[in-house]
Amino acid sequence: xxxxxxxxxxxxxxxxxxxxxxxxxxxxxxxxxxxxxxxxxxxxxxxxxxxxxxxxxxxxxxxxxxxxxxxxxxxxxxxxxxxxxxxxxxxxxxxxxxxxxxxxxxxxxxxxxxxxxxxxxxxxxxxxxxxxxxxxxxxxxxxxxxxxxxxxxxxxxxxxxxxxxxxxxxxxxxxxxxxxxxxxxxxxxxxxxxxxxxxxxxxxxxxxxxxxxxxxxxxxxxxxxxxxxxxxxxxxxxxxxxxxxxxxxxxxxxxxxxxxxxxxxxxxxxxxxxxxxxxxxx
Amino acid sequence: xxxxxxxxxxxxxxxxxxxxxxxxxxxxxxxxxxxxxxxxxxxxxxxxxxxxxxxxxxxxxxxxxxxxxxxxxxxxxxxxxxxxxxxxxxxxxxxxxxxxxxxxxxxxxxxxxxxxxxxxxxxxxxxxxxxxxxxxxxxxxxxxxxxxxxxxxxxxxxxxxxxxxxxxxxxxxxxxxxxxxxxxxxxxxxxxxxxxxxxxxxxxxxxxxxxxxxxxxxxxxxxxxxxxxxxxxxxxxxxxxxxxxxxxxxxxxxxxxxxxxxxxxxxxxxxxxxxxxxxxxxxxxxxxxxxxxxxxxxxxxxxxxxxxxxxxxxxxxxxxxxxxxxxxxxxxxxxxxxxxxxxxxxxxxxxxxxxxxxxxxxxxxxxxxxxxxxxxxxxxxxxxxxxxxxxxxxxxxxxxxxxxxxxxxxxxxxxxxxxxxxxxxxxxxxxxxxxxxxxx
Numbered sequence: 183x184x185x186x187x188x189x190x191x192x193x194x195x196x197x198x199x200x201x202x203x204x205x206x207x208x209x210x211x212x213x214x215x216x217x218x219x220x221x222x223x224x225x226x227x228x229x230x231x232x233x234x235x236x237x238x239x240x241x242x243x244x245x246x247x248x249x250x251x252x253x254x255x256x257x258x259x260x261x262x263x264x265x266x267x268x269x270x271x272x273x274x275x276x277x278x279x280x281x282x283x284x285x286x287x288x289x290x291x292x293x294x295x296x297x298x299x300x301x302x303x304x305x306x307x308x309x310x311x312x313x314x315x316x317x318x319x320x321x322x323x324x325x326x327x328x329x330x331x332x333x334x335x336x337x338x339x340x341x342x343x344x345x346x347x348x349x350x351x352x353x354x355x356x357x358x359x360x361x362x363x364x365x366x367x368x369x370x371x372x373x374x375x376x377x378x379x380x381x382x383x384x385x386x387x388x389x390x391x392x393x394x395x396x397x398x399x400x401x402x403x404x405x406x407x408x409x410x411x412x413x414x415x416x417x418x419x420x421x422x423x424x425x426x427x428x429x430x431x432x433x434x435x436x437x438x439x440x441x442x443x444x445x446x447x448x449x450x451x452x453x454x455x456x457x458x459x460x461x462x463x464x
Numbered sequence: 465x466x467x468x469x470x471x472x473x474x475x476x477x478x479x480x481x482x483x484x485x486x487x488x489x490x491x492x493x494x495x496x497x498x499x500x501x502x503x504x505x506x507x508x509x510x511x512x513x514x515x516x517x518x519x520x521x522x523x524x525x526x527x528x529x530x531x532x533x534x535x536x537x538x539x540x541x542x543x544x545x546x547x548x549x550x551x552x553x554x555x556x557x558x559x560x561x562x563x564x565x566x567x568x569x570x571x572x573x574x575x576x577x578x579x580x581x582x583x584x585x586x587x588x589x590x591x592x593x594x595x596x597x598x599x600x601x602x603x604x605x606x607x608x609x610x611x612x613x614x615x616x617x618x619x620x621x622x623x624x625x626x627x628x629x630x631x632x633x634x635x636x637x638x639x640x641x642x643x644x645x646x647x648x649x650x651x652x653x654x655x656x657x658x659x660x661x662x663x664x665x666x667x668x669x670x671x672x673x674x675x676x677x678x679x680x681x682x683x684x685x686x687x688x689x690x691x692x693x694x695x696x697x698x699x700x701x702x703x704x705x706x707x708x709x710x711x712x713x714x715x716x717x718x719x720x721x722x723x724x725x726x727x728x729x730x731x732x733x734x735x736x737x738x739x740x741x742x743x744x745x746x747x748x749x750x751x752x753x754x755x756x757x758x759x760x761x762x763x764x765x766x767x768x769x770x771x772x773x774x775x776x777x778x779x780x781x782x783x784x785x786x787x788x789x790x791x792x793x794x795x796x797x798x799x800x801x802x803x804x805x806x807x808x809x810x811x812x813x814x815x816x817x818x819x820x821x822x823x824x825x826x827x828x829x830x831x832x833x834x835x836x837x838x839x840x841x842x843x844x845x846x847x848x849x850x851x852x853x854x855x856x857x858x859x860x861x862x863x864x865x866x867x868x869x870x871x872x873x874x875x876x877x878x879x880x881x882x883x884x885x886x887x888x889x890x891x892x893x894x895x896x897x898x899x900x901x902x903x904x
Contacts, residue, residue: 302805305828307891311898317805318556335860393550393558 217248219274226270228262232338234361235260252277261285261375262339262359283377285360287341287353291372292388292451293326294348298402304330314369322401325370325390327351333364333373355382377430385434385441385452387412392423399447406449415440426450468673468698471708472717474845475700476878478799480674484638484758489646489767492755492782494569498541498773499551499561500526504812505602506609507533509560518545523572523749526562529597535610536600537562540751540771542570554776554795554802554809561810564773576746581649585657585744592661592744599743600813601750604735605629605704606796608814611736615661617725623662624728627713628655628669628737630678631697631704634797637817639754640734642767644671644678647738652685654741655692658732665691669734670713672699701799702876706731708845720872735816755811757783759820761790773810776818780807783820792826794819799877832885840879840889846872850879854892862899870896 223244231239235258237246247258255277260267265282272279298321306312310332318324329349334342341357342364344350355378365373372390379385387406391398395407408424416437419428428441428450438452503509510527514520520539527537543566550558571577587595597612617623628651632640644651655667669686671679673696683694697703697712707718709731716727724731732740735753742748751772758765763784770779776795780786786793786807794801795815804818811818840850849868856865870893879889 307888307895309891309895312891312895315894315898316555316803318552322556322805324557397552397558 217245219248220244222274223247223271226263226267226274227260228267228359230262230338230359230361232262232359232361232363234262234359234363247271247275250275261361264359285375286355286358286378287360287362287364287373288376288384288386289327289351289353289372290374290386290388290390291325291327291350291370292404292449293321293323293329293402294350295329296348297404298323298326301401311369323391323398323405325392326402327370327372332367332369336363336367338363379434379453381455383434383438383453383455385432385438385450386428387426387449388451389449390425392425394424398424404448406445407447409446411444411446412441412450415444468696469712470698470700471703471711471845473847474843474878475702475708476843476881477699478635478701478881481635481758481760482638482641482674483636484756484765484767485641485675485677487638487642487766489642489754489769492768492770492774492779494541494566494771495774495778497546497563497565497775498771499563499775499810500537500540500773501553501559501561501810501812502527502537503559504537504608504772504814505535506607507531507535510534510537512548512560512562514545514548514562516545516547519543520545520564521570521572523575523751525749529600529610533610533613535602536598536749538600538749538751539564540773541566543567552806552809554804554806556805575748581653582745583653585653585660587657587660587744589661589663592657595744596661596740599739599749601736601739601743602813603733604739604750604753604813604816605733606800606814606816607706611732611740614730614732615658617662621725622728623664623725623730624666625710625714625730626655626658626662626664626667627709627729627731628667628734629704629706629709629731630669630671630675630682630734631709632675633672633699633701633704634799634801634817636758636819637756637797638758638767639756639816641675641678643738643754644675644734645681648678648681648685650741651734651737652682652689652692653745654737654739656689657740657744658730658737659691662730667692668695668713669693670695670697670709672697672703674699702845702874702878705845705874705876707874720869750813753811753813753815755779755815756817757819758817759790759794759822760825761787761820761822763787770811770815772813775808775810776804776815777807779811779818780820787820789822790820791823792821794821798825799881800875828888829886831887834885834887837884839882839884843878843882845876845878846874848873848893850889850893851887853896854887854889857892857895862896863903865896866900871900873897 227240229240235243237243268279300320301322308330310328310330313328319328327350331344339357341354342351345352360375389406391405398405406426408421412426413419416432441450442452508530511530512527521542524539526539529536543564546563546565548562551561553559593612601611603609630644659667686692686694710729718727739750755768755770757779793804795804853865853868853870873893877890
């Protein structure tokens with residue numbers, strides 16, 4: 183009996199010894215030289231693996247950072263971590279960061295249940311992509327929000343939710359990392375990554391309808407009709423296909439109020455300045 | 465009695481609801497205004513040749529085929545062009561349409577309007593194809609693939625069979641059935657014309673057994689025409705599908721991603737064949753078609769001969785209007801048709817029916833959970849596993865559905881029809897298809 187125990191300890195121990203020796207030499211011989219900084223950078227990253235930076239995941243991004251020189255490093259940016267994370271990575275690598283304005287996703291549609299009432303009953307599956315293939319949507323606007331929440335499903339940060347009163351998604355400013363998943367998913371292309379603006383003050387056209395004015399208004403009370411009034415306030419604003427577009431460069435502080443006042447349909451939205459207390463309240 | 469031919473796998477037997485089988489085709493008359501879309505086919509929209517204010521006659525060319533996969537569009541009425549602009553179509557999306565105010569009924573002089581049947585075909589194959597192209601004929605079964613391309617045999621392919629599709633397996637629809645009864649000889653001659661264009665002597669008119677009247681007339685006629693035969697098939701949905709019909713009639717399989725021509729077959733709808741007859745021997749472009757207006761909420765169901773561009777609401781009015789209990793209006797058949805967003809949308813070359821369904825038929829039962837009964841696998845005529853595609857789509861694993869070949873789905877809806885848990889399997893397959901196509 184003792185023999186068996188002793189024998190098995192010796193045999194197994196021997197195998198373990200031989201295997202460990204082999205493994206030691208193989209690991210010495212076949213060691214992969216990995217930049218030690220990669221692991222350090224990876225620790226700094228948010229580990230969301232969202233792919234918003236254009237790389238396959240956080241590890242891939244860390245490898246790219248470690249391999250970059252001062253010039254190519256400036257092209258790398260983690261939208262989720264933002265400037266603070268990029269600052270830390272730059273400090274680690276000894277590069278300079280160029281300050282990037284913080285951004286967030288903006289829904290360019292205000293086709294709520296009230297502004298654009300439903301004309302049909304949709305009883306298909308909850309998928310904007312399917313609904314867009316079947317018809318122009320409940321409201322009839324061929325460019326508007328379908329209110330079925332494909333964007334909510336795809337958001338990894340829980341920043342999007344459908345407002346039960348209005349039916350359209352709302353962006354949680356605190357949670358949005360501007361990763362751009364919603365931009366890619368929305369079959370109507372309603373999301374845009376825009377700068378957050380000073381104190382959260384942004385101005386944009388909350389409409390993507392390219393129909394002529396009368397047709398657009400038939401389906402939605404707050405549709406852009408391409409009347410060009412906004413272009414008179416700031417010449418940087420362009421109107422194409424009966425639809426106005428306010429570039430990010432147009433200052434909300436300076437023009438916001440005037441633009442909202444000038445827009446006859448209320449398609450232009452200015453979020454207004456937010457005091458720190460308001461922000462905390464949100 | 466020998467067993468009737470049908471396709472190998474899958475298929476269902478929905479209620480027929482063929483209310484209008486014995487209603488003769490009646491002329492729908494002329495509406496005040498028609499809107500004619502410039503894209504009524506697969507491929508590029510046609511190039512518009514007319515301008516606002518132009519006077520047109522019935523049969524005037526309005527838009528010219530733009531490219532090879534495209535088709536001519538002709539005026540279906542005489543009158544003045546009011547506007548050419550983007551107009552709301554049947555899905556609520558804007559489509560380019562030509563709006564014409566109807567003034568009288570003045571036909572182009574080149575069209576032979578007599579009812580005499582012409583039996584001689586004094587044209588060569590090339591001339592026939594050219595005439596089909598000039599007449600703007602597209603597959604009238606619903607796909608809208610331009611007929612001249614289908615009739616031009618690709619190089620190094622040999623066509624053995626021309627199959628004329630008279631199956632009409634969708635419930636409610638009787639447009640093809642009535643056409644076969646009333647225009648039997650025209651269809652047989654049309655088949656001869658296509659035979660000549662393809663250089664074969666083997667046209668098979670496939671009709672299913674629930675159309676005894678059409679079978680009887682066509683069988684009698686085909687005896688006096690060499691190269692045209694009638695094949696009676698068992699009734700099963702979706703036998704009218706191109707690949708299913710080829711399998712039913714010839715026993716051949718069209719491989720995944722291949723065309724019927726690869727299996728040596730060409731399939732044409734009876735409506736298309738009648739249009740070919742009229743185009744080649746009567747010089748009449750394709751500007752009218754037979755439309756069944758039916759449904760359980762329709763007061764006076766009927767089969768109409770309708771000019772392309774007639775608003776659907778005009779036909780609905782003729783049949784007693786939208787009734788209180790109409791829950792859904794469908795363009796096409798109830799299985800594969802589309803729920804209409806806008807009932808003022810025009811009838812196109814592809815509209816086979818307009819159905820008014822009551823809540824009883826339109827109602828969707830709430831979806832339950834899959835019980836793995838595999839009924840969807842049993843009925844899928846393509847041999848897919850719809851429940852697996854559905855599971856993966858619900859889990860958000862769209863890329864992984866590729867293994868289950870949703871791209872081969874013909875969207876017949878057998879799976880959703882048969883599912884005891886009322887799962888929207890067809891929607892899931894469509895979603896997977898759309899996603900895979902987008903990524904490709």
